Amino acid sequence: SRSINLAVIPGDGIGQEVVAEGLKVLSAVLPQDVKLETKEYDFGATRYHATGETLTDADAEALKQHDAILLGAIGDPSVPSGVLERGFLLKLRFLFDHHVNLRPSKLLPGVATPLAGEPEIDFVVVREGTEGPYTGNGGTIRKGTPHEVATEVSVNTAFGVERVVRDAFARAQARPRKKLALIHKNNVLTFAGHLWTDIFNKVAAEFPDVTTEYMHVDAATIYLVTQPERFDVIVTDNLFGDIITDLAAAVSGGIGVAASGNINPSGEFPSMFEPVHGSAPDIAGQGKADPTATVLSVGLLLRHLGYEAEAARIEDAVSADLAERTGKPARSTTEIGDALAVRVAG
Amino acid sequence: SRSINLAVIPGDGIGQEVVAEGLKVLSAVLPQDVKLETKEYDFGATRYHATGETLTDADAEALKQHDAILLGAIGDPSVPSGVLERGFLLKLRFLFDHHVNLRPSKLLPGVATPLAGEPEIDFVVVREGTEGPYTGNGGTIRKGTPHEVATEVSVNTAFGVERVVRDAFARAQARPRKKLALIHKNNVLTFAGHLWTDIFNKVAAEFPDVTTEYMHVDAATIYLVTQPERFDVIVTDNLFGDIITDLAAAVSGGIGVAASGNINPSGEFPSMFEPVHGSAPDIAGQGKADPTATVLSVGLLLRHLGYEAEAARIEDAVSADLAERTGKPARSTTEIGDALAVRVAG
Ligand SMILES: CC(C)[C@H](C(=O)O)[C@@H](O)C(=O)O
Numbered sequence: 001s002r003s004i005n006l007a008v009i010p011g012d013g014i015g016q017e018v019v020a021e022g023l024k025v026l027s028a029v030l031p032q033d034v035k036l037e038t039k040e041y042d043f044g045a046t047r048y049h050a051t052g053e054t055l056t057d058a059d060a061e062a063l064k065q066h067d068a069i070l071l072g073a074i075g076d077p078s079v080p081s082g083v084l085e086r087g088f089l090l091k092l093r094f095l096f097d098h099h100v101n102l103r104p105s106k107l108l109p110g111v112a113t114p115l116a117g118e119p120e121i122d123f124v125v126v127r128e129g130t131e132g133p134y135t136g137n138g139g140t141i142r143k144g145t146p147h148e149v150a151t152e153v154s155v156n157t158a159f160g161v162e163r164v165v166r167d168a169f170a171r172a173q174a175r176p177r178k179k180l181a182l183i184h185k186n187n188v189l190t191f192a193g194h195l196w197t198d199i200f201n202k203v204a205a206e207f208p209d210v211t212t213e214y215m216h217v218d219a220a221t222i223y224l225v226t227q228p229e230r231f232d233v234i235v236t237d238n239l240f241g242d243i244i245t246d247l248a249a250a251v252s253g254g255i256g257v258a259a260s261g262n263i264n265p266s267g268e269f270p271s272m273f274e275p276v277h278g279s280a281p282d283i284a285g286q287g288k289a290d291p292t293a294t295v296l297s298v299g300l301l302l303r304h305l306g307y308e309a310e311a312a313r314i315e316d317a318v319s320a321d322l323a324e325r326t327g328k329p330a331r332s333t334t335e336i337g338d339a340l341a342v343r344v345a346g
Numbered sequence: 347s348r349s350i351n352l353a354v355i356p357g358d359g360i361g362q363e364v365v366a367e368g369l370k371v372l373s374a375v376l377p378q379d380v381k382l383e384t385k386e387y388d389f390g391a392t393r394y395h396a397t398g399e400t401l402t403d404a405d406a407e408a409l410k411q412h413d414a415i416l417l418g419a420i421g422d423p424s425v426p427s428g429v430l431e432r433g434f435l436l437k438l439r440f441l442f443d444h445h446v447n448l449r450p451s452k453l454l455p456g457v458a459t460p461l462a463g464e465p466e467i468d469f470v471v472v473r474e475g476t477e478g479p480y481t482g483n484g485g486t487i488r489k490g491t492p493h494e495v496a497t498e499v500s501v502n503t504a505f506g507v508e509r510v511v512r513d514a515f516a517r518a519q520a521r522p523r524k525k526l527a528l529i530h531k532n533n534v535l536t537f538a539g540h541l542w543t544d545i546f547n548k549v550a551a552e553f554p555d556v557t558t559e560y561m562h563v564d565a566a567t568i569y570l571v572t573q574p575e576r577f578d579v580i581v582t583d584n585l586f587g588d589i590i591t592d593l594a595a596a597v598s599g600g601i602g603v604a605a606s607g608n609i610n611p612s613g614e615f616p617s618m619f620e621p622v623h624g625s626a627p628d629i630a631g632q633g634k635a636d637p638t639a640t641v642l643s644v645g646l647l648l649r650h651l652g653y654e655a656e657a658a659r660i661e662d663a664v665s666a667d668l669a670e671r672t673g674k675p676a677r678s679t680t681e682i683g684d685a686l687a688v689r690v691a692g
C-alpha cells in the first residue's frame with residue numbers, strides 16, 4: 001500500500017492559514033489506499049525568537065526522513081532581514097540540493113491580469129536554485145565606516161549550470177510547443193554569462209526538436225508584459241529567476257495563485273513545495289489570504305511524487321474555482337479551501 | 347556668448363538614424379545666440395571590425411574635451427556579446443564616473459501601455475552606474491571543461507552608494523510628492539544589501555520631508571505592473587536598475603520613448619545621454635525607428651547643461667506629438683524628427 005510521509009512547515013504570518021487549506025485539499029484528493037502521514041515543524045520567527053535557532057543539524061536530519069516538504073511562508077518584520085531567509089529557506093534549498101526551482105505561470109480563464117487585452121500565458125520557469133548570487137559568498141570590510149566595501153560573489157559551475165539546463169530542455173521537449181529561452185545578462189556578466197550560454201548551446205545540439213532563444217534579463221521583463229505568449233519554458237539563474245518569476249506571477253493572476261517547487265530531481269533529498277508569496281504579516285490571522293498558491297503547490301508536490309491524476313484534479317479544481325470568481329464577493333481562506341476540497345473530492 | 351561643444355556617437359544599427367533626428371531637434375530648439383559645435387565619433391561595430399578598437403586612451407581624451415556626449419546605440423550581432431558593451435559603453439560610464447544613471451518614466455496622455463486601465467506613471471529611477479555587478483570583477487577557471495567555475499563579483503562601496511543615495515534624496519525632495527523607494531534584495535544579498543540599507547536610512551534622517559520605503563527587487567516588479575503610481579523616485583544598484591528600467595520603459599510607453607542620462611554630477615567629466623533602447627539591427631536602415639527616446643535624451647542633456655526652458659520645450663513637443671498619434675498611420679524616423687523640430691521651434 002502507498003504512503004506519503006510529509007513534513008509540514010506552516011512558518012510565519014499567513015503561512016499557517018494557507019498550509020491548513022493545502023493539507024485539507026491534499027487529504028481530499030488522495031485515494032483511500034494512500035496513507036498520509038504529516039509531521040509539523042515550527043520553523044520561522046517564533047522559534048527564532050524563543051531559541052535563536054533557524055535550522056539545526058538535527059532539524060535537517062529529521063526533515064530528510066520525509067518524502068516531501070510543504071512550506072507556507074517564512075519571514076517576519078521582527079527578525080532582521082536575511083536571518084530567516086539565509087538561515088532557514090536558502091539553507092534548506094542548498095542542503096537538500098534543490099537545484100530545480102520550478103515555477104509555472106498560467107493565466108487561467110476568468111482571472112484578472114494587470115495586462116490589457118487577453119494575453120495567453122502558459123509557461124514554466126526553471127530557476128537554478130543552488131548557485132549564482134545566492135551562495136552567500138562575499139563579505140564586508142570596514143563595516144559602518146565611510147570606507148566600507150561590501151561584495152557579493154555569484155558562483156556558477158559547469159556542473160550546476162548543465163544539470164539545470166538539461167532539466168529545462170527535457171521539460172521543453174515534453175511540452176507541445178517545445179520552446180526554451182535562456183535568460184541571462186551575458187553582455188555584462190561575461191564570465192557567468194558565457195558559461196551559461198556555452199552550456200546552453202552545447203546541450204541544445206542534443207535536443208534538435210527544441211526551439212531555443214537567448215534573451216537579456218532586462219529585455220525579458222519587456223517581453224513578459226508585452227508578449228508573454230512568446231514563452232514556453234525559461235531557464236535562468238537563481239537571482240534572475242527570483243525577479244522574473246515575481247513578474248510572471250504578477251501578470252498571470254498574481255502571487256495569490258503562484259506555486260513553486262524546490263526540486264531535488266534525483267530524490268536523494270526531499271523536495272520542498274511552497275507558494276511564491278511571502279508571509280504577508282499585514283493580513284495574517286484575518287482569513288484574507290488566498291490559499292490557492294499553496295493548493296497548487298500541493299499539486300506540484302503530488303506530480304513530483306508520481307500522483308499525476310491527483311495533481312491534474314487539483315489544477316482542474318483551481319481552474320474551475322477561479323473561473324467562477326468574477327463578480328462574486330471575496331471569500332475567506334477557509335471558504336476557498338473548502339470549495340477546492342469539495343471539487344477535488346467530487 | 348554661450349556654446350555647446352557636443353560629442354556625437356551614432357553607433358550601430360538604428361543609432362545613426364535616431365541621432366540624426368536628435369540633432370535636428372537640438373538645433374531647432376537652441377536659441378540663436380547659442381553656438382552648437384558637434385564632432386562625430388565612429389565607435390561601435392564597424393570600427394571594431396576594421397581596427398579591433400573599442401575605446402582607446404586617445405579616444406577617451408578626445409571625448410573629455412566635450413561638454414556632453416549624445417549616444418545612439420552600440421551593439422551588433424556580428425560582435426561577440428560583451429565586447430562592445432564592456433569595451434565601450436561600460437568603459438566610458440566607468441572612466442567618466444557616470445555614477446548617476448537617470449531614467450525617467452512618464453506615461454504621457456494618448457500613449458499605449460501594456461497595462462490595463464489608465465495607470466498614472468510618473469517616476470524617475472536613479473540607477474547607480476559605476477559599481478555593483480557591473481564592475482567586471484570575477485573570472486573563470488577551467489574554462490570549457492566540466493569543472494569550469496565562473497564568478498561575478500558585485501562591488502559596493504560606502505562612497506559609491508552614499509553619493510548616489512544623496513543624489514536620489516535631493517531629487518525626491520525637489521518633486522511634489524517627495525517619495526523615495528530603495529530597491530534591493532537585502533534579504534539574500536545581505537552584505538551589499540545591508541550597506542545600501544544602512545546608508546539609505548542614515549541619509550534619510552537628513553531629509554525628514556522625504557517619505558521613504560524599502561522594497562525587494564522581486565516585489566518591485568510586481569508593483570511596477572500593478573501599482574506603478576506608487577513610485578516617485580527610485581534609487582537602486584546598477585543591475586537592479588538595468589532590469590527595472592526596462593520594465594518601467596515597457597509599462598510607460600515602450601522603449602521607443604525611454605530616455606536616459608549617464609551623469610557625472612560634479613561636471614569633472616562630460617555626461618552622456620542615450621536612449622534606453624539598443625541598436626535594433628533587425629529594423630536598422632529602414633526608417634522605422636522611433637527617434638523620440640533620443641529626442642527626450644537630448645532634453646535631459648539640455649537640462650543637465652542648464653537649458654531648462656529648452657528641455658521643457660522638448661518635453662512639451664514630445665507630449666503633444668504622442669497625444670496625436672493614436673489612430674494615425676505610422677510615420678518614418680525622419681517624419682517624427684521633423685514634426686518634433688517644428689514643434690520645438692514653434
Ligand atoms: C524569501 C526569499 C529568500 C526568496 C528568494 O529570493 O528566493 C523568495 O523571494 C522566493 O522567490 O522564493
Ligand SMILES: CC(C)[C@H](C(=O)O)[C@@H](O)C(=O)O
Nearest residue numbers: 187188218431435436588622
Ligand atoms: C547594453 C548594456 C550594457 C546596458 C546596460 O546593461 O547597462 C543597457 O542594457 C542599458 O540599460 O543601458
